[in-house]
Amino acid sequence: MNLRCLSCQRTYPQDTYRWRCECGGVFELEGTPGFAQDKIKTDDISLWRYRAMLPVNYEEGIISLGEGLTPLVETQVYGTNIHCKLEFLAPTGSFKDRGTAVLINVLKRMGVKRVVEDSSGNAGASLAAYAARSGIEAEIYVPAYASPNKLAQIAVYGAKLVKVEGPRERASQAAQEAAAQGAYYASHYYNPFTLEGLKTIAYEIWEQLGGRAPDNLVLPVGHGTLLLGDYRGFNDLLSVGLIEKLPRLFAVQAEPCAPLYEAYQRELDDAFPIEKNETVAEGISIAQPVRGRQILAAVRETGGTVLAVSDEETLRARDELARRGLYVEPTSAVAIAALPQLRDLIKDEELTVVPLTGSGLKS
Ligand SMILES: [Zn+2]
Structure with missing residues (x-):
């Protein structure tokens, strides 16, 4: 396995202390094992059931707090049926x-x-x-x-x-x-190792849905690591033929700080730095996402879109979700707040997953 610069393609050994390329580009981990259904350790009730597919493939001495394998719970908000992936139940309360x-x-x-x-x-x-x-x-x-x-x-x-x-x-x-x-x-x-860990959310969704991908994923996006992790995970499943197509990725930003939304509206390949304003969605208040190019490409490839919601809509969505027993922080609620905008794009019979990223107890 190597780290490869996404801008100039130069490679570095995976144990480098460098956090980006000399040219300023971001790294991707290459040479990862990919998905193998027969290598899932089904007796391990954590994300380490996928260890054979991670850059940490050893049996003894794994450092873990029991992360992964979060529940998938159905509900209906704003008239849309969704499966919520309860990532806020992670050991520290976030995905x-x-x-x-x-x-x-x-x-x-x-x-x-x-x-x-x-x-x-x-x-x-x-x-x-x-x-x-x-x-x-x-x-x-x-x-x-x-x-x-x-x-x-x-x-x-x-x-x-x-x-x-x-x-x-x-x-x-x-x-x-x-x-x-x-x-x-x-x-x-x-x-890039954090993206490797995040791809396991896609593997889990696939297992929990009985071996299929959802039609749609609606996610809050700041730096976009959750979106890119999902993209990577579902691509792994696609490349071994376990799913037929990638879910559409719907990236949701907060209106006061929405560089990817701006770039998407202007049909640009990358985000440009913006003047941002304060938002209740503090976890995605990122003026210049370093992987903007990758995020926009993934959204377009899957037939998704980038949306933006106001703080008012976010807080209302947070409360709507809480009335259904699910208490998340405002940053997580932006994805729910976008559902009314997606009503024409998501059909009733489609399967839509919304990861609920962070606990309401944190805010
Ligand atoms: Zn480079």
């Missing part, structure tokens, strides 16, 4: 644990002693927990405006918490400066 679990195992084997990361909350909490579990030291750079609950969660796991004033991007710069001093930059959006 990020899938990516972090795989990444931390890779890093432990590499002998990494110290990691840095920047996050608006969920990714930082996830890394802090798995760092604690593995004995790796973690330092998390967060925007000072992040939710106090999330900051408290990061701190209680024992990670060093560094609050950075100013926009989200300042926290990224601070983490990257710390990485230049010798720490491993465990960025959930630059690092």
Whole structure:
């Protein structure tokens, strides 16, 4: 397995401390095993049932908090039947644990002693927990405006918490400066191992639906790691003939910060940096997604679209979902808020999955 730059195609060994290519391009992991139905460890009730398909294929000593295998629950919101994938039941309360679990195992084997990361909350909490579990030291750079609950969660796991004033991007710069001093930059959006972990959500959906892909996936998108993980996972299933086509990917952004929506509207191949405004969907408040080109290509290839919803619609959708017993943070509710806009695109008989990404208890 190698890391390949998506811009210039240069390759690097998978144990490099580099977090992007010399040319500035982002990495993808190449040479991964792909999906093999007969290699699922059916007695393992976690995402490690797919270990033969992950870059962590060993039996003993896997670092885990029991992540993966989240329930798939049917409900109806705004007249649309959906299957909700309850990712907020993950060990730290968000879908990020899938990516972090795989990444931390890779890093432990590499002998990494110290990691840095920047996050608006969920990714930082996830890394802090798995760092604690593995004995790796973690330092998390967060925007000072992040939710106090999330900051408290990061701190209680024992990670060093560094609050950075100013926009989200300042926290990224601070983490990257710390990485230049010798720490491993465990960025959930630059690092290709996190996408490997996230692809398992597609495998699970396929198993839980009795060996089929949904027609549609509706997802909140900031840096787009969940969307790209799903895309990767369903592609693995497609390439071995276990599904006939990819689900349509519907990427939902928050109107106050919607660079991918802007780019999609203008029929561009990549997002351009935008002036963003505050939004209740803080987890996807990303002015310049580093994998924008990949996200837009995946959406177009699958026949999906990019949508944007207002904060008002998001909060109403959060409440609608809570009235059905499902309590998520506002960032997760943007996907539900987009359902009325999709009414003409999604037929009654179609199967639609919405991953519910983060717990309402965090917000
Ligand atoms: Zn490059």
